[in-house]
Amino acid sequence: MKRKITLKQIARELDVSISTVSKALRNSAEISDDTKQKVQAFAKLYNYRPNNIALSLKNRKTKTIGIIIPEIVHYFFAKVIRGIELVANRRGYNVIIGLSNESFNKEVINMEMLANGSIDGFVLSISKDTLAQQDYHHFYETINQGMPIVMFDRVVNEVNCDKVIVDDLKGSKKAVNKLIENGCKNIAIITTKDYVSVGKLRTQGYLEALEDHGIEPQSDLILKIVEELDSEDHLEDLEAEIEQLFKENKKIDGVFAVNELYALTAMKIARKLKKKIPEDIQFIGFTDGVLSKHATPSLTTVSQHAQTMGEQAAELLIDKLENEDDEENYQTVVIETELIERESTK
Amino acid sequence: MKRKITLKQIARELDVSISTVSKALRNSAEISDDTKQKVQAFAKLYNYRPNNIALSLKNRKTKTIGIIIPEIVHYFFAKVIRGIELVANRRGYNVIIGLSNESFNKEVINMEMLANGSIDGFVLSISKDTLAQQDYHHFYETINQGMPIVMFDRVVNEVNCDKVIVDDLKGSKKAVNKLIENGCKNIAIITTKDYVSVGKLRTQGYLEALEDHGIEPQSDLILKIVEELDSEDHLEDLEAEIEQLFKENKKIDGVFAVNELYALTAMKIARKLKKKIPEDIQFIGFTDGVLSKHATPSLTTVSQHAQTMGEQAAELLIDKLENEDDEENYQTVVIETELIERESTK
């Protein structure tokens, strides 16, 4: 078992100084061709590679991006990561991941851990817990220390940084418009509590779309799910809530759900209640997921272009990292959504 | 914007030496209570945290685990990562991710990048490309350099290291036995080419289960999909292959598929051919995925316990990292599979 070889070892073996070796390997003009060849040959033989940690310490940059996301077992976030990783690698960066698991504490701890020199900047999406508590001190502190942050999807206006978001409002308007065009008269929305920014915006889009068409919103058609029911473990409770919605509002002929799970669960309940899709009720979800594509019937969705979001976020961050100048110049990139029509709508 | 504070700065401000500060912060008995308090108060005020990079360089360990996986937009791998991250964080480690994207080259490049000091050890699953080429030199080299590797799921006997696998053979036998018990007489298998180790083992399990029940395997019931059709982009081709299978073998009354996509696609085709599930044909998949749970009908599967695999792999790696002694003592942990019965079987 040979340990990784260092400049020092090469220097000793070849009986030259460390700095000579260093220069020879970087093809410096200062070094004679003779020595260069000797050193380079030796280095290649022993497969010399400079130690990243030492370089990081010296250069005060790690060439590593920290990602903080609430959850990895989630198609949307996984796709964003793929996008980030793609761009990061292309631009010579690595990617290190911290999961907040939707918890404020884990988000803070993970960020502190990574901020102490391990990374050059963050790409992150805020946990629900943090959004509910509205405590953003860890973001401010990080930014104050000169470490840039790019937020995506779940962002917050209070924090001044680059952002990549989806046009949630326009996207959900597109969806609801589609339902209206398709003849739906009583459109329900299944959404989250308002502190989840995207949920709020999507609800707003729903309301605006109705308004645009002169339809009076009915509060009993708006179902706001508490976050606790989001997990797969509480599927039954989610189902119960949705079933109640349908039972109390038999006239529902269109459903807009702000995520995949809600949409699929709603379709499941509708089937259980012997409703035909899309004849009796039409469904549209808001997501990028696989479930939608493979559901029966397949689900019409508003696609968020998750991978593009990741790519853009990584570009923004690396641009900031590599341009000292435009420090205080933050931008918000809006990714266009796209309505993907499948079998759950007419 | 205040940059992160260092020992040196604290020392200068308080007009003591760097080592005094260092010792004071670690509560060394050498330092007077007076100085300790002064230093600690100052450090707290400026929120001092030791620089990870400097510590890594000094200690020659990064407290970071490198993960190399073929694909992140994949429920199984995402769950494994969650398991790794869980254990890693609990034991004070971070997690850095490299995606091979199923390519040999990217696998090698990513590993080299991380191996140069960025991490202490790898947890990885081999790319299909690498398995096909059977070129494992990068694994050997990494191990030779004293950097431990733990492989999971897609492993290879040639490489001597810790491994975490699923009892693929037993798992698929369970599945096929179930189909046989349920009265299936003509059971097809949809699997991968043999170089994917798990595909091979699962095929073998299928054959053994048949044999155990005195059923003669029929080669036209064994469909081996080329890897190119795995991606979502080639769904139509996959569908065509499966449709042909069904059309040429109308007597098929049971299907065992080695992954989720194959199983769902097969169910879709069966429906298209007006077969009733599970009355006419029963289906079992091999996977942990969400698709199975939410499919219509929901899919009976052999669960791999992905998260447990990740946890075990991380434990193995960290154990090795923290115990210098048991160097050459490699073990293979086998995770038991579990048959989860849903609507696609009787």
Next chain:
DNA sequence: TTGTACGCGTTATCAG
């Protein structure tokens, strides 16, 4: 009780 010196691996600067 405090401070000095060293080393982790690298590169840049300056001296020889």
Next chain:
DNA sequence: CTGATAACGCGTACAA
């Protein structure tokens, strides 16, 4: 053309 030295930030053995 080559080598010594300093610095990145930290911890620790040893000296004062």
